[in-house]
Amino acid sequence: MNVVSLHQCFLGTLQANAEIRTQAEQQLKSAQKERGFLACCLDILNSADIELPVKKACLIYFKNIIIKNWRENGSIDHDEKPIVRERLLATIVHSDRSTKAIFIPILNEILVTDYPTEWPDFLDSTTRLFANPNDLDSLYTGMLCFSELCRKYRWMKNEDRSSQLDSIIKQYFSSLLQIGGQIISDSASSDSHWQLPEILKLILKSYKFVTYLDLPEPLQEEEAISNWIGFHVAVMNISLPSSAMQLDEEERHLSPWVKSQNGPMPISLTFMSDMALKDGYLMIEEWRQGHRWISDASLYHIISFIEHAVTRKSSWGIIQPFLNNLISELAFPIFYPKDSVLELFEDDPQEYIMMTFTIEETSNSPVTAVRNLIATLAEKRKDTALEPILQFAYGKLNSLTSEQDTINVARQRESALRIIGCISSQLVEEQSPFKDQMEAFLSALVFPNFKSQFGFLRARTCNVSSKFSKLSFTDPNNLSVLFQGVMNCFNDSGHLPVQFEGALAIQSFIDFPQFKEALGSIIVPTTEKLLTLSGAIDSDLIPSVIQSCVENYSEQLEPFGISLTAKLSEQLMKLLEELNEAQSADPDDFDSDELGSKTNAALGIFSTLLTVLLYFENSAQKIAKLEQIYAPVLHYVLAKDLDSFFAETFEMLENTTFLTRNVSPTMWSLFEDSLRALMNSDLSLNLEDAMPALKNYMVYGASTIKTNSEYQQAMIGMVMKVFNKDGDFAPDDVMNAAELSTYIILALDSNSAGPYVPHLVKKSLEMMTFEEAEQPGNVYKIIIANVIIASLVVDPNHCLQTLIETSSTDSFFNLWNELCTSYKRVFDMKLSIMGLLSFLSIDMESLSQMNLEGVIPQFGKNLTILLTAVPKAISELEKKRKDMADTDGSNEITDEFIFGDNGEDSDEDENNEQENRDLAEAAETGGFVLDDDYIEQYGFATDDTFDEDPYANTPLDNLNIFKTFKDFILSVQASDSNKYSSIISQLNPEQMDTISNIVQIASN
Template identity: 25%
Template sequence: MDTRKIADLLRGTVNPNHIERQQAEEQLAQIHKIIGFAPTLLQVIMSQEFDMPVKQSGVVYLKNMVNGSWEDKETETGKPIPFSIHEQDRAMIRDAIIDAIVHSPELIRNVLAVILNHIIKNDFPGRWTGIVDKINVFLQSSDPQIISGALLCFHSLVKVYEYKKDKERAPLLEALNLLLPQVYGLLINLSADTSDMSLVVQKQILKTFYTLVQHSLPMQLLTKEKFTDWMGVVRNIADRGVPESTLAIDEEERPECAAWKCRKWALHILTRTFERYGSPGSVTQEYDEFAGFYLNTFAIGFLEVVVRILDASRQKVYVSPRVLQLSLTYVGQSIKHAVCWKLLKPHIQMVIQNILFPLLCFTRQDAELWESDPHEYVRVKFDIFEDFVSPVTAARELLISICKTRKDQLQPTMAFLVQVLTSKEADASQKDGALHMVGALSEVLVKKKLYRSQMDSLLAQYVLPEYQSPHGHLRARACWVMHHFCEVKFKDPELLKQAVQATVHTLLFDRDLPVKIEASIALQALIGSQDCNELIRPKIGEITLQLLEVLRESENDDMTNVIQRIILEFQEEVAPLAVQICQHLVETFGRLVSSEEEDKALTAMSLLNSIGTLVSLFEDEANIIDKLEPVAWPFVIGLILMEAKLEFYEEALSLVEDLTSSRISENMWKAYELIYQTFQRDAFDYFNEMMPALHNYVTVDTDGFLSNSARVLAAFEMAKA
């Protein structure tokens, strides 16, 4: 095939002129099945003759072809033979793709690596043993760019086997007998070199080693001696300083430096191997003996490295957030073991007071985000995925672990926190940190008779007054602490009344969105744990409408749980507001579904559950259901089924079931037609979820079902399938 002709068509696919772009796409669609097309695409990508937009278009086209048409597909009787890339073309691509990766710029290289990953999954080792020798040859290059490309291929190979069981990893382990010593030697030679390109290569090696060992440790390959060699160089990199030149980079961008990424992956390896293979009593049987070896050989030395990192942070030397988080996680693993605790114990209160406490205080960055973008502040603070990598979360978990595992540390920790809370010199940020730590320790404190008996006093003296704080973050923190201590019954009814009134008032009248959200969650906790419904009942209408406003403004998933709790607890009071509540929920759901932000799906799912709870609660009250149905039907059921939003099918079908439990309206018969269309299109896998609603259609309005032959035929077709 003519590479120039293909290149011209690829150039056409990025043409701003819609007609010309469409023509180019149509011509590519007509020729892409011809033998020789896919290898020609790869030639275009590798050629120096064509510009970057053409190559980018080509590599994306090739990726889509490989992902969709690489492997042979079974032919169904009576249907056209599905297209697969011809084996002749596949062989040519296998032969050239490693060369393409090592010689391509990063933009192209990363997409080619995705293609390589797919090919390895399907063809290694059966049709493609030559990949190992190719990678090995390029690893011996003196050109760091080529080495980097070879390491990307090496990572793709290891990645395919990352989560496979040991017996399924045999082809990889055979390849690693050749490649791993080569890569180890490369890391040793580069570890003293902190130039940018050297650090990039070191990072790639560490990342791949982590991929190799994070789920399963191949002890037949990594004997104790070889493992010790690897961990020695990993430790040195974790302990290695970062070039001063990185300080000139903006702090927000600094973690992306190769130097910090090297330390991050080194810490990843230290933390993961300790957690999974180095903790006697906590490992699977196959690692029992190895865990003792690990603890005695490495734990103290690695802990010393981690302590140096934490001490640097204490002295206000910059440490990237991820390195800090992993270091704290390592300490959390260490305190469980006597040999490590012996080293840590004399310094642990210093760690709590000088490292954990500052991390748990309200920071300048927090304040800036709160003021400039409260919605983003809420998103960050409530992001469960952020928690996995946050040093704040790691600090909180370490604090809990220390006081739970080493019980003699709870008293001095609480004494320190009370000192901060009673000090006239403590500023608002420090008070926030102290309350944060008290709330974090709630689970430990309520199990101790001494502290449990003082809960009323603690809340009255240190928490309730902060509901009136001029600082928004302290008002939010007060609500947060209240929510964490709610499982303990208040002894003083007057204190409970004050707590409920303060929380309700904060929800209704506070000016700051983050405060309102924390007040909402605290109110939910109070309702769930305390006898306070009668205190709330007179204001339930105002509360419900305010909760809906906060949900609409914040789109926060936790708010849907609060609203569901209110609906369930105060059914009688909520009944007059049912339609208004449903309208709010449907409107917010529609906005979230139309959003392109992936993190909105969970909140949208919760909203559907809330709508379902509302409908289910009033399903026996025809006058309310008659008003709820027109709201829910077009905007929720119709939207989901007509637009094929598969992720919401289960909830939508459950909603249809609730709306058809006692009568079938004309709208619900339209929903029946949609269900049949959906079933024909893409919902065969959801037939079990359809069954309860279909049962209602047949049994609740049998006459209506039988009176229309199309309905009967649809039911027959679905049952037959």
């Protein structure tokens, strides 16, 4: 490997010319396969003559190779690994400051894999770098390496690491305290050396890593605890040097000195307990008086600690005397909006919304901590703290009523309103002594702010008003003012945050009768505006508002449905394209919070699309139009393997096919996309989500599946991947694949099923044999056995032939006999009845040749038991469906909707339903026995929890099982009296009456 040529390759990757870059990248891919490549990279990194950009390109490439290939099965030559380990530390020492952080993941990867067995001298090499405190590059590198060694033990408990870690702590942690103490004692003179605050951070990190999950025994000693608490406190109390204080306040948190102080804050406060409360309050006092600067992160930890202490009886006595000061001198000033925040309101409203109304809780900001503190005070110390908090906010707002609407007054009102928002839930609860006063309070001191000239205050007014949506208003005038204020905010197109909060307020008050009636007259333009707003803000909250509108005004919005779906699909596609771009790019190029917001917004739109779809459930024609609109979105998710949205995509496919009872050409195209995406993804993670959609394809697309061998092979290939355990599949995955196999077989006929039945039967037998010990429950056995039973229904010849060839007839039939007394689901009962009828329909001569005629009496008995149980099961399933339809206020699902079949068999379905009712009634009135005693007499397990999904459709839903049985039994009775006699030979008189009643009712 030639260092010069490798240098040219890395230089080429930095060129503006795309052709040169591509050529250089190809050359690097070839070069990395040669022995000595990593050593040459280290030569480049250690060369003083090579430009820094080239070194950075080389280091990033080097890092990626190490991370991807260092472990045992990687492509790195084992002879080259010792060279890398030997040279790595010296390379870090002499590297540029801007590149040192890139070495961290490299160190981490090698240490996790190789220490201590393959890199036993790492610790000695690291600690030798501590020897000369004047060589700051070596000292910094030593601390960097030492902290990464400590990181290795971060997620281990003491019993798993003490043999290695305890000796390291005993030997070297005192040195860390000594080095850190020297830096702290002379922080002013240390300011000229960038390494020193970084070393301080690394010392704190080392301690944090080894104490993260468990406190090592050497650090449990009283002296060690005292020393390390003292060190953390000393870091917290460092007077920030001039390099930090000279920075603009908004940028000061970037100083390494400030970062070093942020780290010890939560640890110190935890250890110091009640003593820390007084010290924390003292620090806040100094901060309030301008004598001390505290970073937002440190302030967050101090306030959060106080909040936690509020809940403890021992510490509440310390906090209580300071309660009023905490409200007036801490909460109010922190809620008072800064200039920088108000600049965002005008210049970057999206960021303002994210910071102020949406993701604030995820950030370690003082505002978040104060909000939590006030809320906790009001909830946990209600009797003592709620009234003083309310009185302060009331007094502040009341004192400002006569003031001009200036920016300063608006800021004070904003702060006071935020305090009210924190305690709102306590004010409106049933037992609150203040509840009856709240309407007057809102009317006098909150609602007037709807007319403020300052948009941020109008937005806050909407926000706080929404928190009182559970309040029962008595004065219609107040409701009128509220509605007008909310709608004015919503229509404020000049200020996005105001419009955003107006939209959320619409959702909060949409159930108020007066509000709902007034909004109904303008719901279409309101929804259109919500769609525009949704496109302007990456948030899942606005789609949720749209969803509420659709749910409450479905009739008014139905004509708008096509346009609504189109706009939602357009917005969703835009978000998906942006997320796909981010997924394909370097993670460092995208903000994680922004990506999270976009993901949540996309999920929200998916949910709204589904809501719109469900409101067209009674119009297959309209759904056909809708699916053409949203199909490209579903295709994009599947084609780009955006697995974060697979569940939502499959849910859309499931509901589209369910509501139309049909599979259109568009849906078949998406079926192909689905199979490809599932096979390309981690099937163990996605099969569960895809199951309802795939089953619907087998139910409503059976005629196409029956004739399309490519679809058959693709589906069978997928389930066989699970059966063969070609991946990390759990028992649930196996059951899903088995249930899907059953549906596939039932969609076929004997000719098309023939090539697959032997393989599926053999696999099912294997799974029942090998996994029975681990899966003792009936559910697993039922679902696996159903594959064989479905094969017997559709292709009895191949099924029985396979059972005989594998010597499995006796074992399987014995299992089936047991399961016939365990079924709960209508589908399982119907399937076994059909399987028994299929077997009993085979002529006696063929059964005798296979030596299977001996099972006929038992199968006749099983048939009767199942026919006895199935009417009650059908009745209970219909009741479940009716109950769910009755409780689903917005999506009423009728019996016709559930049991209909595109109108093709409506008369048949009506007859089926009447027959089911007749049979259930016969059971109740003594026509035949259905009580639990009878069922238990024949072995039924009445405590089985294998429930049936009332919304699920199966291939046997429209099968009139009683008519099928009647036709069979009458035919056998007329054509083969010997077989008939064998079938009924084990039946008692009561069971014979059951058969007679079924035949009689099915004949009417």
